[in-house]
Amino acid sequence: xxxxxxxxxxxxxxxxxxxxxxxxxxxxxxxxxxxxxxxxxxxxxxxxxxxxxxxxxxxxxxxxxxxxxxxxxxxxxxxxxxxxxxxxxxxxxxxxxxxxxxxxxxxxxxxxxxxxxxxxxxxxxxxxxxxxxxxxxxxxxxxxxxxxxxxxxxxxxxxxxxxxxxxxxxxxxxxxxxxxxxxxxxxxxxxxxxxxxxxxxxxxxxxxxxxxxxxxxxxxxxxxxxxxxxxxxxxxxxxxxxxxxxxxxxxxxxxxxxxxxxxxxxxxxxxxxxxxxxxxxxxxxxxxxxxxxxxxxxxxxxxxxxxxxxxxxxxxxxxxxxxxxxxxxxxxxxxxxxxxxxxxxxxxxxxxxxxxxxxxxxxxxxxxxxxxxxxxxxxxxxxxxxxxxxxxxxxxxxxxxxxxxxxxxxxxxxxxxxxxxxxxxxxxxxxxxxxxxxxxxxxxxxxxxxxxxxxxxxxxxxxxxxxxxxxxxxxxxxxxxxxxxxxxxxxxxxxxxxxxxxxxxxxxxxxxxxxxxxxxxxxx
Amino acid sequence: xxxxxxxxxxxxxxxxxxxxxxxxxxxxxxxxxxxxxxxxxxxxxxxxxxxxxxxxxxxxxxxxxxxxxxxxxxxxxxxxxxx
Numbered sequence: 001x002x003x004x005x006x007x008x009x010x011x012x013x014x015x016x017x018x019x020x021x022x023x024x025x026x027x028x029x030x031x032x033x034x035x036x037x038x039x040x041x042x043x044x045x046x047x048x049x050x051x052x053x054x055x056x057x058x059x060x061x062x063x064x065x066x067x068x069x070x071x072x073x074x075x076x077x078x079x080x081x082x083x084x085x086x087x088x089x090x091x092x093x094x095x096x097x098x099x100x101x102x103x104x105x106x107x108x109x110x111x112x113x114x115x116x117x118x119x120x121x122x123x124x125x126x127x128x129x130x131x132x133x134x135x136x137x138x139x140x141x142x143x144x145x146x147x148x149x150x151x152x153x154x155x156x157x158x159x160x161x162x163x164x165x166x167x168x169x170x171x172x173x174x175x176x177x178x179x180x181x182x183x184x185x186x187x188x189x190x191x192x193x194x195x196x197x198x199x200x201x202x203x204x205x206x207x208x209x210x211x212x213x214x215x216x217x218x219x220x221x222x223x224x225x226x227x228x229x230x231x232x233x234x235x236x237x238x239x240x241x242x243x244x245x246x247x248x249x250x251x252x253x254x255x256x257x258x259x260x261x262x263x264x265x266x267x268x269x270x271x272x273x274x275x276x277x278x279x280x281x282x283x284x285x286x287x288x289x290x291x292x293x294x295x296x297x298x299x300x301x302x303x304x305x306x307x308x309x310x311x312x313x314x315x316x317x318x319x320x321x322x323x324x325x326x327x328x329x330x331x332x333x334x335x336x337x338x339x340x341x342x343x344x345x346x347x348x349x350x351x352x353x354x355x356x357x358x359x360x361x362x363x364x365x366x367x368x369x370x371x372x373x374x375x376x377x378x379x380x381x382x383x384x385x386x387x388x389x390x391x392x393x394x395x396x397x398x399x400x401x402x403x404x405x406x407x408x409x410x411x412x413x414x415x416x417x418x419x420x421x422x423x424x425x426x427x428x429x430x431x432x433x434x435x436x437x438x439x440x441x442x443x444x445x446x447x448x449x450x451x452x453x454x455x456x457x458x459x460x461x462x463x464x465x466x467x468x469x470x471x472x473x474x475x476x477x478x479x480x481x482x483x484x485x486x487x488x489x490x491x492x493x494x495x496x497x498x499x500x501x502x503x504x505x506x507x508x509x510x511x512x513x514x515x516x517x518x519x520x521x522x523x524x
Numbered sequence: 525x526x527x528x529x530x531x532x533x534x535x536x537x538x539x540x541x542x543x544x545x546x547x548x549x550x551x552x553x554x555x556x557x558x559x560x561x562x563x564x565x566x567x568x569x570x571x572x573x574x575x576x577x578x579x580x581x582x583x584x585x586x587x588x589x590x591x592x593x594x595x596x597x598x599x600x601x602x603x604x605x606x607x
Binding site for chain 2: 062065066069070072073076077080081083084085087088090091092117120121122125167168169354355357358361479482483484488491492495499503506510514
């Protein structure tokens with residue numbers, strides 16, 4: 001029973017999952033993006049026949065290889081955790097979540113083991129064009145792998161294409177295509193991979209800037225900066241578009257996350273987008289305090305981003321708790337909502353759904369078919385509020401607002417800084433009469449750690465912003481955990497921490513040593 | 525058979541001629557050993573598979589887990605554990 005799901009187990013399980021996911025995400029984005037940068041560079045090599053580009057490609061392939069090798073299989077630990085710490089969740093969604101993860105596992109294994117091997121071992125053994133094809137397929141393969149993971153994640157943010165089966169307590173897939181083309185999954189995939197491209201471009205620019213600062217490998221560094229900056233600028237443009245799509249999607253499916261991201265407590269029509277502000281410390285919903293001590297906003301932009309109407313009503317945290325407003329979003333079935341329910345009413349309906357589920361099980365065992373069917377009907381009448389039944393109070397639907405608000409601004413702010421870095425570096429290398437200033441090179445180098453912070457901040461917004469849900473509206477994290485011992489989760493948390501730290505240290509050591517060696521192309 | 529031999533030689537020579545790759549493969553192997561031979565069997569057993577033998581038992585268990593609403597949770601016991 002849930003009375004055995006102790007808070008400490010929940011917190012340790014969440015902490016452990018966060019640690020593993022953050023660590024995993026240190027490696028994934030560089031793999032997703034640098035593989036394309038390498039494929040572009042190799043295309044230049046194949047088209048020009050210039051051996052210089054082959055050496056450039058080989059250097060960046062080494063960086064790719066180190067990152068890939070250290071990061072490979074770190075995501076499997078997340079799957080271990082699902083089975084051990086999150087057994088209720090795993091069972092409840094198994095049929096939906098398992099399919100994309102299985103496809104990912106098979107694709108990742110076959111595509112990566114085949115094409116990466118050709119990419120690394122195939123020089124001088126196969127034709128240039130065949131090798132180039134393998135490089136492109138490695139890039140596409142890595143990105144297709146990411147698609148399936150993000151489809152699974154998108155489903156948790158916006159569960160579609162399934163039906164709950166009370167006979168086995170599982171959600172069963174009704175439409176694979178609805179799950180695959182879930183708007184939340186598509187938005188998440190596009191935004192995540194484009195952010196990974198920007199991260200990779202920044203890493204290439206930063207390493208190249210280091211060579212320029214040291215006065216080494218100047219031609220190599222400048223050519224790499226040109227390719228990476230153009231790739232980074234195009235990716236940044238795509239990132240802005242996909243970011244807008246994501247915001248629009250969140251407004252439709254996760255209005256509380258949007259409110260938390262914006263520090264918006266009281267909704268209104270024509271809401272501006274907060275560029276930067278200082279939230280009032282200790283602010284709680286319905287406490288009457290102002291949300292901000294200080295706030296700069298772009299008028300009406302949030303309404304426009306959320307609902308494509310600059311005068312649209314955007315619900316705030318308090319509106320979503322108190323209900324009674326006419327939302328600009330539709331319900332899960334796409335129907336217009338005339339008055340949004342209060343969180344309290346949703347909790348009441350959720351408890352009814354859970355009670356109906358319990359009654360259904362009892363009546364089924366007792367063989368009372370009429371009562372069983374009645375309970376089933378009651379359950380499905382309130383199924384969209386099922387998860388609310390596990391919550392204790394209306395305020396528990398509110399995520400950590402300051403964390404979401406500031407993480408979002410870190411992500412977006414740094415994203416715009418990286419555009420400046422790409423422009424400055426690109427203009428710098430294209431100007432033949434003078435060298436790039438040292439300040440610009442140092443800024444580019446500093447951007448390498450910053451881009452990882454921005455990338456992780458994006459995930460913090462996505463995952464903390466959807467709290468308290470493991471699956472939006474269906475299952476809160478408190479009901480998703482296993483009845484395991486908290487100390488066991490704590491021990492494995494620290495085991496992972498040590499293991500991950502060693503792996504990260506190993507990667508950085510090998511990476512820095514390879515960067516120091518450089519591509520060994522004649523220095524001019 | 526020639527194709528199989530060519531594929532084998534392709535990988536064999538590839539691995540043989542690696543430089544930094546050998547260190548990376550060493551790390552990968554150690555990592556996989558830790559993950560699959562230590563972490564998975566000793567620390568990450570599948571909770572439902574290891575505690576319940578049949579599908580029916582698992583269904584009953586999860587149903588029981590999911591049909592207890594929030595107000596019936598034993599807050600006192602929870603608080604003890606938090607401390």
